[in-house]
Amino acid sequence: xxxxxxxxxxxxxxxxxxxxxxxxxxxxxxxxxxxxxxxxxxxxxxxxxxxxxxxxxxxxxxxxxxxxxxxxxxxxxxxxxxxxxxxxxxxxxxxxxxxxxxxxxxxxxxxxxxxxxxxxxxxxxxxxxxxxxxxxxxxxxxxxxxxxxxxxxxxxxxxxxxxxxxxxxxxxxxxxxxxxxxxxxxxxxxxxxxxxxxxxxxxxxxxxxxxxxxxxxxxxxxxxxxxxxxxxxxxxxxxxxxxxxxxxxxxxxxxxxxxxxxxxxxxxxxxxxxxxxxxxxxxxxxxxxxxxxxxxxxxxxxxxxxxxxxxxxxxxxxxxxxxxxxxxxxxxxxxxxxxxx
Amino acid sequence: xxxxxxxxxxxxxxxxxxxxxxxxxxxxxxxxxxxxxxxxxxxxxxxxxxxxxxxxxxxxxxxxxxxxxxxxxxxxxxxxxxxxxxxxxxxxxxxxxxxxxxxxxxxxxxxxxxxxxxxxxxxxxxxxxxxxxxxxxxxxxxxxxxxxxxxxxxxxxxxxxxxxxxxxxxxxxxxxxxxxxxxxxxxxxxxxxxxxxxxxxxxxxxxxxxxxxxxxxxxxxxxxxxxxxxxxxxxxxxxxxxxxxxxxxxxxxxxxxxxxxxxxxxxxxxxxxxxxxxxxxxxxxxxxxxxxxxxxxxxxxxxxxxxxxxxxxxxxxxxxxxxxxxxxxxxxxxxxxxxxx
DNA sequence: CTGGTTTATGCATACGTTTCCAGATCGGGC
DNA sequence: GCCCGATCTGGAAACGTATGCATAAACCAG
Numbered sequence: 001x002x003x004x005x006x007x008x009x010x011x012x013x014x015x016x017x018x019x020x021x022x023x024x025x026x027x028x029x030x031x032x033x034x035x036x037x038x039x040x041x042x043x044x045x046x047x048x049x050x051x052x053x054x055x056x057x058x059x060x061x062x063x064x065x066x067x068x069x070x071x072x073x074x075x076x077x078x079x080x081x082x083x084x085x086x087x088x089x090x091x092x093x094x095x096x097x098x099x100x101x102x103x104x105x106x107x108x109x110x111x112x113x114x115x116x117x118x119x120x121x122x123x124x125x126x127x128x129x130x131x132x133x134x135x136x137x138x139x140x141x142x143x144x145x146x147x148x149x150x151x152x153x154x155x156x157x158x159x160x161x162x163x164x165x166x167x168x169x170x171x172x173x174x175x176x177x178x179x180x181x182x183x184x185x186x187x188x189x190x191x192x193x194x195x196x197x198x199x200x201x202x203x204x205x206x207x208x209x210x211x212x213x214x215x216x217x218x219x220x221x222x223x224x225x226x227x228x229x230x231x232x233x234x235x236x237x238x239x240x241x242x243x244x245x246x247x248x249x250x251x252x253x254x255x256x257x258x259x260x261x262x263x264x265x266x267x268x269x270x271x272x273x274x275x276x277x278x279x280x281x282x283x284x285x286x287x288x289x290x291x292x293x294x295x296x297x298x299x300x301x302x303x304x305x306x307x308x309x310x311x312x313x314x315x316x317x318x319x320x321x322x323x324x325x326x327x328x329x330x331x332x333x334x335x336x337x338x339x340x341x
Numbered sequence: 342x343x344x345x346x347x348x349x350x351x352x353x354x355x356x357x358x359x360x361x362x363x364x365x366x367x368x369x370x371x372x373x374x375x376x377x378x379x380x381x382x383x384x385x386x387x388x389x390x391x392x393x394x395x396x397x398x399x400x401x402x403x404x405x406x407x408x409x410x411x412x413x414x415x416x417x418x419x420x421x422x423x424x425x426x427x428x429x430x431x432x433x434x435x436x437x438x439x440x441x442x443x444x445x446x447x448x449x450x451x452x453x454x455x456x457x458x459x460x461x462x463x464x465x466x467x468x469x470x471x472x473x474x475x476x477x478x479x480x481x482x483x484x485x486x487x488x489x490x491x492x493x494x495x496x497x498x499x500x501x502x503x504x505x506x507x508x509x510x511x512x513x514x515x516x517x518x519x520x521x522x523x524x525x526x527x528x529x530x531x532x533x534x535x536x537x538x539x540x541x542x543x544x545x546x547x548x549x550x551x552x553x554x555x556x557x558x559x560x561x562x563x564x565x566x567x568x569x570x571x572x573x574x575x576x577x578x579x580x581x582x583x584x585x586x587x588x589x590x591x592x593x594x595x596x597x598x599x600x601x602x603x604x605x606x607x608x609x610x611x612x613x614x615x616x617x618x619x620x621x622x623x624x625x626x627x628x629x630x631x632x633x634x635x636x637x638x639x640x641x642x643x644x645x646x647x648x649x650x651x652x653x654x655x656x657x658x659x660x661x662x663x664x665x666x667x668x669x670x671x672x673x674x675x676x677x678x679x680x681x682x
Numbered sequence: 683c684t685g686g687t688t689t690a691t692g693c694a695t696a697c698g699t700t701t702c703c704a705g706a707t708c709g710g711g712c
Numbered sequence: 713g714c715c716c717g718a719t720c721t722g723g724a725a726a727c728g729t730a731t732g733c734a735t736a737a738a739c740c741a742g
Contacts (some may be wrong), residue, residue, distance in 0.1 A: 053729040077414075077418040095436060295569050393698080
């Protein structure tokens, strides 16, 4: 038994297939009773319209492609949740594809999106650099990047306000009396690392604290790298009393390194993360961190895409503020009277 | 400038559009040099075939729909990662949709999948019950369920071997000398809860331990519910010395409740979870739990779907084993000599 | 009753592919 | 030189929908 088409139900209703098409789309040209009758019949027969045939003629698929490094990353998953929700609200479906941070794979999935004629594309935390953009921009669909890791002005993007957020985080440490504050960054030179580092520097400058290069260490954005980087900082002749970590994943590793060294957080060392992953609430101690409004960033990206699809102007770059979440991994410097800070 | 079609490049090559179609698909009918020439031209002109037009005639979209409760759930995200990977390996794209555990929304997205003519559907942790299946089965596409929460034989599914895994987890506690072992379950009566509870009972029976109803409490599968349920258990005149939690999320709440009661895990109470979420490695103490091979379950579901798509028989029910991961939230019963167990 | 509007419907075409069938070209055996 | 088969290519129809245009029916004013 073939899937039924508009013609089958046209035959059943004794009208032309154009009439059926109009009835189902709710055209005002038709007599209301005709519309009702046809819909009734379609319903009874269990007819479901073919979006693919529709797309062929309308040249719109009501579909967007989302490429992520890996959906298993909790940060990414929440962003995608926001995207999907916003898309679904407007009748769009989303294609999801993992790039696994491999440029060639990212190209491949974007190619596949092009063949599927998605109306737009959202890319999160792309690590694909300059070679990337020409390809993206010569396909005719609008593209929005979320927390893009390589600077570039040509496309639309929504990003966390890295500099302000990290400045605020470090200022929090300074307010607690800390003077030797480490920065645990990412060794790959991504934009978010660069910007967060800049915020760290700014906070030091504002407080008149000297920048000490030996207090900077680089991980890989994951617990393992954070662990190794933290060990270096702990091995310093004069170790930092507080460390601002590039992201929560690094902070997890850092936390472990501190504990393994027989020290306590926050009594011996204060730790701040970035992202506010779910896990941050459940570490020991719960992690002070900068919250990124992940789902909202997803929604925002989707809404930007909608504006673009409607031919409207859209902001080239949307910066959303982070929020410092105070938990128990930060404490006043031992022997420091907070009021005196 | 319109997107170019097969005809545009046919004109450029001085052949018919049928020939172009064959060249691009790699038909053996064509002279190899013709194929090469046409591909060359298509390449130069930046042609990308339209999957939607193709789908219309082939009646295959090379597309599958995945419906999840919410992609923000880390468990789900990993499963979806496995699905996407397996799909992508074979040239399939995946539509992702959140149901937010609302039946009507789940219906809606499945409807939308039907319109898009997906070749198959995968549903994870569906909480939609019986009313659901007729609809699913009368659309003609194959469906596979992952960890379905309502029993039913009509469709294909892959599930974790709940009973065996939970029996093993509880036996671990028994081996540690525990005798008063609590079960912290889910109050919604899902299949996974039922089965895990059965495993708990079996383990008690095997060890000749009495089942004590007061040692069973129900949460909601999330930290809040686990927290509340654990408080009840702690308030017992004679509290359990170990608790097996239905899932890691509940265990997180339980952990917090224990700590708030001024007790220590595992010295005062041993705790076991289920799922092995990422967070389980980073709690204090790290959580002993049953690992579900999430990505693999996703792959398996996808592969089952492929078999179905090829018209092959496929197992109605695939059970994958869990794996007990020993961490630091379980310890021998205080004053108990393990060797004597 | 007639002619001109308005209203409701049907016809035909287009969207961009795939694929069946027919036709053209070519080489070779007789 | 002719015919046959093999090899390659083109023509045309089909997939299921949307929509511009033509047309039929109904209405109303004169």
